[in-house]
Amino acid sequence: MATVARFAPSPTGMLHVGGARTALYSWLHARQRNGRLVLRIEDTDRTRSTPEAIEAIFDALHWLGLDYEQPAVFQSERETRHREAINQLLAQGDAYYCYASEEEVEAMRERARALGNKPRYDGTWRPAPGKTLPEPPPNVAPVVRFANPQSGTVHFSDSIRGEVAIDNTELDDLVIARGDGTPTYNLCVVVDDLDAGVTDIIRGDDHVNNTPRQINIARALAGAEAELPRYAHVPMILGADGARLSKRHGAVDVLTFRRDGILPAALLNYLARLGWSYGDQELFSVDELVDKFTLETVQAKAAVFDPDKLAWVNQEHIKTADPAALTDELAWHLRVFGVTDVDQTRLAEIAAVQQKRARTMQDMARDSLYLFQPVAAYDDKAVRKHIRTGTAAVLADLRERLMALADWHADALGATVQAVAGDHEIGMGKVAQPLRIALTGTPVSPPIDQTLALLERETALTRLDDAVAAFADDSDETGNA
Template identity: 65%
Template sequence: MPVVTRFAPSPTGYLHIGGARTALYSWLYAQKTGGSFVLRIEDTDRERSTDEAVAAIVDAMDWLDLPAEGPATYQTQRFDRYGQVIEQLLAEGKAYRCYSTAEEVEAMREAARAAGEKPKYDGTWRPMPGKTLPEIPAGRDPVIRFATPLDGHTVIPDLVKGDITIANSELDDLIIARADGTPTYNFCVVVDDMDMGITHVIRGDDHVNNTPRQINILKALVGDEGDLPVYAHVPMILGADGKRLSKRHGAVGVMTFREQGFLPSALLNYLVRLGWAHGDQEIFTRAEMIEHFDIENVQGGASTFDPEKLTWVNQEHIKMAAPDTLAGELAWHLARHDIHDVPAPRLAQIAAVQQGRCKLMTEMAEGSLFLFAAPDEYAAKAVKKHIKADTPAVLADVHDRLAALDTWDAETLGDAVRGVAETREIGMGKVAQPIRIALTGGPVSPSIDDTLVLLGREATLARLNTAVDVFSA
């Protein structure tokens, strides 16, 4: 049977990195096995689900480039189907109407606790042979409960944790439809997985308690001999303090990592290694992840999120990237500085010069701003340190030498600048640093010849003239 995996987020907020890792593992396993990966939006919680959250999830999946097969499925568009299956279960005696109020159910649970038993619904409205049900309360709409098997065990076939066995006596008769008729999460998931032919459910281990309930409902629908998914419950991601990753650890939505300057390839590389390894290899291309990944090799213990390690991985991905592949991200970051419509070849040229210097794409963008606007002012500390009485004359010499050049390439420009230093018998730094300040406003830029190449003849000569005037005043 072909592998079919799914990613099924609830659109109640942004896509966090735990969800992104789950999506990645599901996508990789499908790619590895030649199967399919589908996206399902579990939006039945209408009070908390928002269109903005749906858009945030879709945008994050697009940025990470984890494409699903076909359009996303939305649970709210499948209510008719859920209603059909509920009616089927009722007709087969596998579900029943329950008229107990929430307060009454809580009282049942308190009584069970007091008796030292598992706190759960006591089955008041569950039909049983020879049992007389209470009189139906007037004007009260029932919930629909699934009739969980009363004995036996449910086995979860788990590729990460190993088989997990749960006694059915530990499980409640789960509500599968609320009093207003809307289906519940655990029920919708089962119907969706059945209809979509999901063969492998890869998700966080916070769902382990849901799984035996879902398996029992699925067995009621497909029979004991029917196909059930294989499960892989992935351990959670922890902060440095050993507690579950949260906002206090800097846990943010996936798109915030883009804003911070991370590449999608680097974030995926880092996430795949949070719980999985291939020898000692740390840096993976997408092709290498697909080639080597196997869900059965995911470790059973929790992983710790390390921002410094992520930054290192990002730096490695920036360094090894083809410049033209960085152009899109660089354009996105420049747009945040209100710089738009830069041609792709120009962006690739900038990236080629900057990529060996940057840990983050934000640094690349910020380090490139000088290319798009002359400095409004010069850094005071840099001026004090590097601008001397003879600087205007030095810069004037540089201007004249550069203006006389027939070609504008790195080697020729570098020779011209060195020629000024040699003629004046001064160190290269006493020429290069004033040039940097004149062109960028500060003392930091790529190598001086690369800086001149990127800036171009016209802008370079104009900025040198301006600096000569300013520093002569």
């Protein structure tokens, strides 16, 4: 049977890192087996689901590169099918109408607690041979409850947790349709998984308690001998304080990581390693994850999210990436800073120069703004330190030699700067630093030959003209000799 995994987020907020990790594990599992990943938007909570959250899920998955079978499935559009399944269960005697109010059900639970038992619905309205049911109260819209088996054990094999067994006496008859007829989560998810032919359900371990209930519903709908999905319950992600990861721990929304300059490949690498390992290897390409990842090697204990470790993984990915692979993210961050319409070749050239220095793609974009924006002012501290009497003359000489160059390439540019330093009998730094300030406004940039090459001839010469004029005045005022 072909592998069909699914990712089923609820659009009541942005896609968070826990959901992204579940999507990644599901995607990897399907991709390894040449299978399919179904995206199902579980939007039946009409009061909390929002179009903005749905769009954010699509955007996050697209950014991460986690493709899925098109089109996505919207659970809210399948209500007719869900009602059919409820009617099937009612007809089979596997579900029944319950007229107990919320207050009555809570009273049942309180009585059970008082007796030291598990709080639960007591089955008042559950039909049974020889049982006389109460008279339905007038003007009460009943809920529909699933008639959970009252004996036996639910067994399932969890790829992460191992063998799990739950006695049916631990499970009460859950509501599968509300009083207004709308189906509930546990019914909908079973029907949707069966109809989609899902073979593998990979989800957070907060769903473990739902699994035996859903298995019983699935068997009632599909038959006792039907082949049901395999399960893998992924442990939660904790913050450094041991509490479940939340907004108070920092960025948990996937798209926040993009805004912070994290590469999608780096985030996938880090998320995969949250609870999974392959020897001592820390850095993985996406292709390596597809090759090496297995659910069986995911740890059952919770993982701790470490922002510093993610930052390290990100920097390593930036350093080692093919520059062409960085251009989309560099262009995105440049647009945030107001720089648009930069062609791919130039973006790749910039990335190749900046990637050894940048911790994030945001840093890379910020540190490249001097290429696109005029120097508004020179760093005052840098001017006081590096601009001396005679600096303007040195830069004027350099400007003339640069203008005469036939080829505007890093090697020739670097050799020209060195020649000027030698001819003026000064250290290389006494040319390079004033030149760097002239070109960028600051004393920090990539190697000076690459800084010149990236700026291109006309821009560099114009900025040198401006600096020669500015530093001629400044050198007199500073009094540096």
